[in-house]
Amino acid sequence: MYTSATFSTSTLLFLSKVLITSALFAISAHTIAYDRITGEPFASRSEVIAQNGMVATSQPLATQVALDVLKQGGNAIDAAIAANAMLGLVEPTGCGIGGDLFAIVWDAKTKRLHGLNASGRSPKSLTMDYFKEQRLEKIPAFGALPVSVPGAVDGWFMLNERFGSKSMQELLSPAIAYARNGFPVSELIAYYFERNQARIGEYPGFNETFTINGKTPRKGQIFKNPNLATTYEKIATGGRDAFYKGDIARTIGAFMKSQGGFLSYDDMASHTSNWIDPVSSNYRGYDVWELPPNGQGIAALQILNVLELYDIEGMERDSAEFVHTFVEAKKLAFEDRAKYYADPEFNEIPVDWLISKGYAKQRQKLINPYKASRRLDAGKNDGDTIYLTVADKDGNMVSLIQSNYRGMGSGMIPTDLGFVLQNRGEMFALDENHFNSYAPGKRPFHTIIPAFITRNNQPMMSFGVMGGGTQPQMHAQIIVNMIDFGMNLQEAGDAPRILHSGSSQPEGDIMTDGGYISLESGFSQKTRRELMKMGHSIRDVNGAFGGYQAIMRDNKSGVYYGASETRKDGQAAGY
Template sequence: MKSLYLIIAFLITNLSSLLAQDRVTGLNFATRSEVMAQNGMVATSHPLATQVGLDILKKGGNAIDAAIAANAALGLMEPTGNGIGGDLFAIVWSAEDKKLYGLNASGRSPEKLDLEYFTSRNMTKIPAFGPLPVSVPGCVDGWFELHGKFGTMEMTEILQPTIDYARNGFPVTELIGFYLTLSSQRFKDYPNFSETYMPNGEPLKKGDVFKNPFLANTLEKIAKGGRDAFYKGEIAKTIGEFIQEQEGLLTAKDLANHTSEWVEPVSSNYRGYDVWELPPNGQGIAALQILNIMEGYDVKSMGFGSVEYIHHFIEAKKLAFEDRAKYYADPAFNKLPVDQLISEAYADERRKLINPERAARTYDAGKLEQGNTIYMTVADKFGNMVSLIQSNYRGMGSGMVPPKLGFMLQDRGELFSLEEGHYNVIEPGKRPFHTIIPAFITKDGKPWVSFGLMGGAMQPQGHAQIVMNLIDFGMNLQEAGDAPRMQHEGSPEPTGGKMTDGGEVLLESGIDYQTIRALMRKGHKIGYSLGSYGGYQAIMWDEENKVYYGASESRKDGQAAGY
């Protein structure tokens, strides 16, 4: 097996060297230059959604208006990763208040669902698909919370572009066509899936013009009737009745009881830059824990892509994810030691456990006092910036498509633990551990970078890598996202389990073959994975020149555009 990894490493490294990498300026792995504009910038994972957001800005809307509009478009055009059946998190820089606001718009478990339901049926894990992992979708309420606090345009105008695209159709991109084909194979026999997502009984593919009149009708009701049209009207009734018909426990009452929560973002200072994340039930503080540990090393001198850098990063990640598995959960049900977890003192203590010469097979969590997504970001001429992430989980979601509503419900409830006494154990009306996280960086109290990426457990690892690419390695915004990434798999999850074999390090092409061999000598198991690294979008503010820089994911369909 070890020889197989070496062969794969050799082939991928050498194949990547055959790719055209000639550039007049910048690093060879950069796919393009940054986008620059003065009045506004939108970066999303779909070019048409980017244009929807940009049109809103040009009509006089602000970044929040544009973010909602673009997110609505993404739910239609990229249903394989997000939609109004999922949850939403956001960090907003308010130019007027000169501060950051955090929004947790994640939904809760059904009031009738508890641990006993599963243990009485001898179930050791919550299913990935079907009605049982469905939690209340928080996206729509998140839109109206953002709009109520910061929005300027009417929601009817904000949602109209997506309503028009849903009625008139749009061409399916190559990547989304690929994912829709996979999803169709899995969900084609689930109720209402084919009616919504398989016109003429065939999977949608690249170039097909897709219309979703059911979603157009749903969005029209939301635009005119507000958030209650989704959570307290016929839509909620349809969702509740459908899930119960499928022998699930989510009810219309669960939707009616839903609320989002404005939260204080938390931060750690990394070499003079404040990196901001949202507190649990999300996993954002794992990025801060990794950065706190890495700040104790001379990362710049290690060099990007070096053995020393990759080794120390992977070990820091392992340490952070042990705490992630134990302590990250809904704070409404637990007293979480967030301040201790992201403290410098705790990072100093954990850093001592890293052996610079050998990969650890296992770590313990610290002893303290008591999957596909879209990421997008928008900035406007007023100085507001929005970092927003939204997802259904496991790509398209649970497979549960309520009749004639035009969207699939999320399966975030799968991420609850069934281990009695665990912080993240399933309880009625509880928010599950969440993987999706927006991020933000400020410098001297002023906005600098709004950014994020997708990919389950990759997200905090990716956040930390982006920060170090920008600060330690001096990359520009596009280079920081295009640079070859690494991902460690095998750490314990908040659903339970333990890492005992050191896990596996997944590397993108572009990492030197000699580096791979040296990592293996340190005890790292090296592997490769297709498509688990992508989804990056970012906007940077140049305070001196009053210019926005935009960057978008080269691995997918994304586009950054400004005016």
């Protein structure tokens, strides 16, 4: 046995250095298993490339279902519906037919974009007076009160009737089979199942529907949802009316009444979705398309309009200069988001003005390049989710996003139907003077947004990033990563992200504290220190940076590029 007396001081110092170096090497080796020989070192993999079709979803089984539909002659719209139905089974922690849906479709025949708003409205029998009587200052996150009409199923049928080539029976059959026979739960979904049980496990039907012997399914465990299979079968054979005017709607109405809720059969039966025109702004030669409110998509356009006024390409991405510029642009956009974004059927929303270049120049003057802003007003005008994308051999492309809100939604699980109703109504404000104030039969402010890029009137890219209020920020970052920093489709999603939180929510239009910045681990300590010197607050968060899927088309060769990042269980695949 050796003791410290055995070695000289110089030898001990040498050994200490060796041990420290070895420890650091071990940490480094544990953090980075290998160096990539092409592309950016932070990229998780290269892009997926294929000629005939491409699918990117947040769950591999859903990707494979959609790919099968394409191989069997279905088009991109068919495959997207099949994937969404599958995700409602395998990823109920983020989506399902109890929620809403938005989509942007590039139709190869008409060579134009079409937008779909399949979000539901508030119960007609619930009025602002009820909230006053209950002395509520905010709509609760869970339970019966935040439930609005689920619009996703109507969205499927709207898409299918206009663009689809296969029957709904064919498109829902894979998810029905998996629901009856079971599927192995993936790692991230197992984690979110457990978290959601802590939130809504007390509500009727949760344990019966989403647990195995009272415990949420663990990674790799086979999970079945026979009630959802039965519900899907009724929808497949009975059409959209089976959901909105048949036994399913009656079950929902009766259950909600038993829970003290207001959503009724009549609310379900009167639901309609709307085809809408996407809106765009050009960023350095690329037309970026979003859907107008009641969603938050135009916030991404507002951020990009301000960023275009700066030499972003000349900045280092890992620098306080870039992060500060991005965050200040985001703050400006989100103040307008908090004030103006709401149901356009109840408000005259100045969309053209908000996404105009002139307004961006006006707002940019409020940014101090050396100091974080603490208080901003919205401009004054005179006048947890899944994302998937599919492309087919004919050039059709779909950008689709669907959500329960807050993971598994309200906790309201209608008797024996196999899904949770959304809690999107929580987003309403209880200030009667606010654009997004609660009213019967009104659509709430929405966070879920699909995106699309065209160039020279040709489709280029269908993409989205899941994650509540993070989405416009991440849409803008994906575009900046590709256009200003020269990243490819996969690298743009894998690159470390910036998240600014704590500014205005839809209930108000004043930001009083400047919020805080969260940076993923790829940003240096130097950047963090310099941001703090500029007055920014830095706060580490885990798992809040969204989930990205994307497909890009090379219009000369017809080749598709697909990407799905490592923050989720997702997969991009083509053939």
